Amino acid sequence: MDAPPDGRLPKGWTRLAALAWLGLLVLAVVAWRERALFMDASFQAFHMLLEERLLIYHYRFCNALSQILPLAAIEAGLPLQAVLFGYSLNVWLLYFGLWLLLHGVLRHERLAWVWLLFLTLISLDSFYFIPPELFQGIGWMLLLWAWVARRPDMAGWRFWLVALVLAATFTFAHSLVPLVFFYCFGWFWLDRRGWRHRRMVALAALVLAVMVAHELWFTDWYDAMKKEEFWRHARQYWPRYHELPANGRFLAKAVKFYYLLPALALLMSAVYAWRRCWLKLAWMWGFGLAFVLLLHIGSPATAYRFYSEANYMPLSVVVALPFVFDGWAAFRQMAQRPRWAWLWPHGTLALLALMLAVRLNAIWHNHDHFVRRLDWMVETVRHARHAWQTNRVLVPKARAPMDLIVMEWSVPYESVLATALIHPDSAGEVFVRRDFERFRKWLEDERQGWFLSEFDQLPADTLPDRYIRLGHWPFRLVE
Template sequence: MDLRFSQPSFRRLGYLTLGVLSLMAIIYFRERTLFTDAAYQVFHLIVDGKPLIAHSRFGNVLVQVLPWLALKAQLPLQWILIAYSVSYPLLFGLLYWLIVDRLGNERLGWVLVLLFTLLSFDTFYHIQSEFYQGLAFLLLLFALIWKYPRLERAWLWAAAVVLIALIANSHKLTVVFFTFLWIYFLLIEPAFRHWRYYLLMPVYLLIAVVFSQLFHSGYEAHKMDLFRQALEQYFPNFWDMPANGKFLVKCVQYYYFFPLLLGGLSVFYFWKRRWGRLGWVWISTLGYLLLVHYSSPNTTYRFYAEVTYLPLSIFVATPFLFEIMPSIGKPQWWLIALALLMVDRVLVIRSNAPTFTQRLDWLERRIGEARQQEGGKRFYTNTYEAPMDTLIMPWGVAYESLLLTALESPDSAATLFIQEAHNKQEEALRTPDLFIAAFDQLPARQLPDRYFKLGSGLYRWIEE
């Protein structure tokens, strides 16, 4: 199988797309880094002076190298945030280069590009998920396997084990996509039908089990509890889950290319009578959606649900690039189609920027008003007083507001803590000179005054 396109313009279009996403990551660095997990991570990077490893997922260190170097160089806060924001597309651009130019697999390179564009709407702005990184490294792993399909070299197995460890550690759901690609490539490529390729599956499962036994987190335990509760409530009537209807609506509003590609792929397989591949794509797609929806039957937060919807692109993009494009039409037609697709997806992502800008605008305005009316730099309210439809999630606001206000200067730093029913921290709010957030209670003196000068004082109640 020819893994390169007949025209170099395909490869260049991939670089151009990732370059545009990198530019947008700089333009919208505030929207991307001052949101929930990203704000929490960069806050701890600055306060602790070292990368933060969350939920024992070690791969997230990779995207913290640039902001950590900016911190060590004592650059202004703005440049630390920019470095953090752009680290993600730069990492994926590096992987694209390895896949396309070093390993010569332009088709898998485009699967990587489509992974971050085809179903991306909120996820461009919700940057902190190790799942993204694990999936990108998964594509690198299979590009390596395509380059050396016999898998006979010791160094290749060493590299594969390292990559599998990185992938398995990033997120439990990566096993779904490893399994899909492992079986799909087995179906389309006879060169993989040997015992060394078969061995990849037990090796992956063994490493995944070892990681799950060695590293536990409260977050993953909580997700498993929710999964069990949903099974009790909705099994076997899975169609009653609200998430199913919500997903169909999203496919019309935001993810319209996914059902179009899935439908086109189904027609192609039906026409070619490739029943095994047709069944595998549909089983993988529906099985994964069922798993995701049982994990979150209401998909309350759109951005959070999209983290798990994003890799659906692998199920359709891989067969599309490996089978449909080489079989139907002329290369220049596909080049134009991909270019138009990328223009559409970039514009759709851009159109969603106000969702994340307006939350920062509200924080700036409300904290500015509170400082004029109440004085001080520490404020708190609750979820009933704050516009949660604008702020989206309350737990990260303390970190987001501190970083946002400190962008002007360390002296301008202020913070807003939003009480939740399960996390009021009333005693801490009566204690002077603290920085209070959902997962932190720190004396203000522990904050580096090069970036944050909160000074002394108590938290003051504010109302909308």
């Protein structure tokens, strides 16, 4: 039942992974509305309906692969329900497709497990946050390492062409992904003597060159803004980084929400101490703590749980990579003793099954929050129709249930699509903002109905009539 580090695992591992993917599919199908109408997904779904084309933002080209089914539904003239359902399903298919490439094509079952654990280990709100290119980028990055394991000599132009395409894909996906690549680079360098050669260094240089090219020629306003915020906070808190408010909040979240992350970190610390792998222990903790510090400098307050969680997700790779290689090897070694014979493979498989069951259950129980936030928007528009004979509502941020709606900028897109799901004529908008002075000229226009948001000010007549019919009703302010 044993397996070499990159060899085939017992069939039970594949069956368990298949059950986990089936569970994720069921969740994606049941929660299609809540996933497709949360934050960036609602913005992109709205603009797909409006523009009927692939949408690429901030040069994150990989995101086009998540839009195939919703655009096909739009092209086929299917109802809004099919478009949004297709969006939720498309993201699951993309993630599952990456797993099939890792597991079935490149035959690296352990890296396929790293990918599955990345998607489940601490995911809570992140399951409902479907467009993040960061998640996609991690998958493409793991594919590169599976490609290296497939051809460890790293020879030939085909190897380097594939490596270049994958490096460009994950580097352009999100600026954090190359950092995780270099964590994996350091871990494999410590783990495998056969990989310590000049071509391995050349691979790191290739990724670094793509990073430089991205920085020089493909940095837009959003990335520039984030970098400016990072350096401003770095100067503000220097050298008192231990006083960053996010530090204490992260520890609280790690215990309450992300408990499997510290649990695996402590487990692997014990394994590395037992096996005297001090360099690997230092690398895992050193990189993990440095990564957290980097995130906290960029966002000292971490005001939004879902947003900080999405950025913490790469920490799953930091602990999952050692776990599936060295952790399982340690369990297999311990199982050689009669009293520990149960530990491999059955005990390890049971541990994995328990971890996945716990996390899928947590994701499901978090579903109610996302249902209630959309229900609040639908009910707000319904109340406006009955009380004020309009379908457009201005809600001051101080009056809005911010713990429910999370971030206000996306509410116009979420509300108009959530109400349009009932019927195109039922479409209405909820606009939440601290004040509305910036939008006075549109609000005072009584002849033309408008769709208003931070990023779009569109005449209602320009919206796709097949899906959204806002009409020319005025906005009413909630006092």
